[in-house]
Amino acid sequence: MHPVLTDRRRLAMYAAAAVPLALAGVGLLAQGRNALPPAAAAMIAFPLSMAATLLLLPLWYLCRALPAYETSFYRLLLTHSAGALLTALAAVYLGGALARLVASTRAGTGIEAGYQARSAGVMVAGALVYLLAVSFHYVLLGVDATRRAEQHSMELAILAREAELRALRAQVHPHFLFNSLNSISALVSTDPLRAREMCVLLAEFFRKTLALGERREVTLEDELAVARTYLAIEGLRLGTRLSFEEAVEDAARACRLPPLLLQPLVENAIRHGISTRPDGGVLRIEARTDGQRMRISVENPFDPDAPPRPGLGVGLANVRRRLLAGYGDRARVEAERGEDRFRVAISMPAEAVE
């Protein structure tokens, strides 16, 4: 919709622009040789400038169709020259008609002759008014585009933050807590020391998760520390079924990550992978960097014949969303499903924590 027609305040301001325009017109007509009487000049200039401001309003659609930065210069020049010429001709013709009308009410004042003498001036003024209107509309379109861009980037920021919050909320699966508590309940009588160890590990895990969740960025090492605690707890639960390998370059440990990005991948590796196998398997986390890019992978075996467990794909989708929100196309997530191995590989910019 037309931004001037839809907003009363804008419409009033736009219509008010006809006043100085008309005054300038009076100035043009009522000065110099063969000058028109000021009253007659006003009777021609006011309707003329009113008509100009109104008739030039639809220019907005033309300007929108020919965006200043995307249209070729020659096309812009051609279109708007034609527009200026047309406006100039229309102005001089309409002005002439008005002059005749005014002259017919006051015989013999030389109004028509005075107007004829200034028709070149009227044409130039018409062309200038056209160009003024065009620049006004381009400015308006520019303002709108800027506002839309601002709104868009704000929406993106909100989306990113929401994805972040969703991810953090999804972090601690209640089942993990319930199963761990059940293990503690079991160990209390059979192996009190291990029960105590599990309590401490659970507390550590929650403390670290909460602390990380409050930060905007963490290092890979911070993430790995959470993963190690988590895996120690799952290790008490799953026993020898779970083993863990960490092949991480020291340079990669200091690289920046969104907080708790890896955690859903580690949880998935256990829930949909290692715990589906009666004999378990090795969860392997690798990370390396060449200074420009960081590559992280989480790999685990799974039982292709296992019953599918609910929630498959949620964690991975979340990781993708968060990386997209934070890095756009500078980050990539690839999931590779082999016959009985699953591997998620992340490639992202290697950046230091500020």
Next chain:
Amino acid sequence: MIRVLIADDEAPARALLREMLSAEPDVEILGEAATGLEAVKVAGELKPDAVFLDIEMPKLDGFEVLELLDPRIAVVFVTAYDSHALRAFEVHAVDYVLKPYRAERLREALSRARARVGDRPDPALLARAARPPGQYTQRVVVKDGAHIHVIPLERLDYAQAQDDYVALRTEGKTLLKSQTLGALEASLDPSLFVRVHRSFLVRLDRIRALEPYGKNDHVAVLLDGTRVPVSREGYARLRELLE
């Protein structure tokens, strides 16, 4: 005296069940299983009165195990997942114990199991009701003597009702499962499997052609050449799905 089997893939969880159950005076623990498959096998050999069963286990999940067990065995789910609990109760599951639990809670489940031994609703019905609504089964499990077949739905061509059984046709073989065709139909995605006849449930993409048969009836010719009768209602259902 009640004879029980413990099935859970986590050693501490099994130890806890064993500890609490063995403290009860009239409970005999027959054995333990660490996967769903093992649970079905051990239950077949030892014939317990009740099974304490986890839901998320390797090989077969708790629902699949439930379907394959002798219906006289009382099943108590013991799990950390509470999302299925309500529906399991609606169909009179013997019990549904949430981890972690107190000894009293387990004792309660035990007395329910005792009261219900030999008296349990259709296991397929129970398993179906315990699944979240709108979520259909991904595979069909069949017990064939000591052997357990897991049939992914892509490999199930059609099912035919035979008295109290359904004959499942898969990869040129026929497997018998103790279940009604209606119960099987209800557990499968209706956009994949169509009841073309009172006694036949066919996977839609296995149908090669429909041919007229007699005055009002049709037969469906499957990809492998099998001819399956199609009733008038079945024909209407097919047309609705194919249009």
